[in-house]
Amino acid sequence: MTNQVKVLVVDDSAFMRKLITDFLNEDPRFNVVGTARNGKDAIQKVKEWQPDVVTLDVEMPEMNGLDALQAIMSENPTRVVMLSTTTKEGAENTLLAMLYGAIDFIAKPSGAISLDLDKVKEEIIMKVLMASKVNVQGFSMKKNKVTPLFEDVQPRQTRTVEKTQKNTVKKLVCIGTSTGGPRALQQVLTKLPKTIDAPILVVQHMPAGFTKSLAARLNSISAINVKEAEDGDILENGTAYIAPGGYHLKLKNSGGNNITIYLDQTVPINGHRPSVDVMYESVSEIKNYSKIAVIMTGMGADGANGLKTLKSSGNTIAIAESEETSVVFGMPKSAIATNLVDEVVNLDKIASTIMKYIES
Structure with missing residues (x-):
């Protein structure tokens, strides 16, 4: 089928990589062009395969999904959908991923290796398809500069403006x-x-x-x-x-x-x-x-x-x-x-x- 969405699947679990690949390849609109097992592997394969969409696990050894995402968005801006756990830490990391440029995220139903991932199969298909249609310029790091998100970022200081007349509405x-x-x-x-x-x-x-x-x-x-x-x-x-x-x-x-x-x-x-x-x-x-x-x-x-x-x-x-x-x-x-x-x-x-x- 022409114009298939090329997808790179990134997860440290071989089981999860296979499951997500199978979900997507069952649908004729997708072609999983490759898989990666950690962030470093993902960065290299994004350059090599130039996928339309990357599904990226947040928690991985060697280089986690957040670090990989920042590198991908600065070197080869690509549409990324994160897979994350619903723990407090998982939610915080997912939020950072959104702010670093990920398009969307999918919450795994039951932890890092979700044997019941089929519960969100339709969501994976829908979100990857939606991501493939996204305006890349809309989330380009260069186009929309964002505040660096580190723990020591201080709220910006604001100047108090004295109002000469109080607006009654x-x-x-x-x-x-x-x-x-x-x-x-x-x-x-x-x-x-x-x-x-x-x-x-x-x-x-x-x-x-x-x-x-x-x-x-x-x-x-x-x-x-x-x-x-x-x-x-x-x-x-x-x-x-x-x-x-x-x-x-x-x-x-x-x-x-x-x-x-x-x-x-x-x-x-x-x-x-x-x-x-x-x-x-x-x-x-x-x-x-x-x-x-x-x-x-x-x-x-x-x-x-x-x-x-x-x-x-x-x-x-x-x-x-x-x-x-x-x-x-x-x-x-x-x-x-x-x-x-x-x-x-x-x-x-x-x-x-x-x-x-x-x-x-």
Whole structure:
């Protein structure tokens, strides 16, 4: 079959390499061109085989997946899908991989050597196929420079700007993203000043357990506070609340001027929980607030229907990430197609565009 997706499978377990290879080769859309047993082997074989997609295990001897990923992304930028364990350490490493440039990840169902990997067979096929269609420029290290992610990175210092006139309209920022989102969120949240006069709500499509690591990582390198949202959180300016995997994020007035987050596990919407549509629809019911809705990189159309509800409810500005910088242009494209988006901007301009509307 012509135009098959060429895949390199990297795992230190021979059993896992065979299983993943068999899953992919059973599908005529794929051709596994080779396998590698550690990071060093992977770097060499990426140069040699020039695959369309690499499946890369995180935990390997000699050179682990994180180190290999950084080398691959700096020398031969390639679409990479990580395979990781769901342990706390596995989640943290997976998050680093996303921030280093991996397109997506697959959580192994039962540890490093998962005898029941067939449970995620369809997910492997879908994510490798999706990765093969990704805009390489959208995640190029050179194109989108990211903050180095080391333990000693300090939150950027922000200058306090004295306001000559207090804006009486309260503002609320709500961001939706999916594939490619962790790096996009890093670009945006680390550029927002601590003094931002609004709370920020974030829906990032991710399984339970991974959003907590994402929030902790972003909090460590941002001037604003970043946390995984908890039921009952009262919204505060200068804090970003990331919806936990497996829960929809909604808002309610809780008396006085307080707006409270509540989380629920009602049915997924178009396969998503958390869902951007659900968050936007809930935000639309909050009165006396001016809203800034942001749709960034991601597969599918989550957020487009919610944006219609949000716009029809009143004072909302909508910002979408451009095709040029989106890893996957699906979500921004669907939002733009509603004709309700006010600005389409490159990723590196999203934070300043948010601030323009906060301060206006």
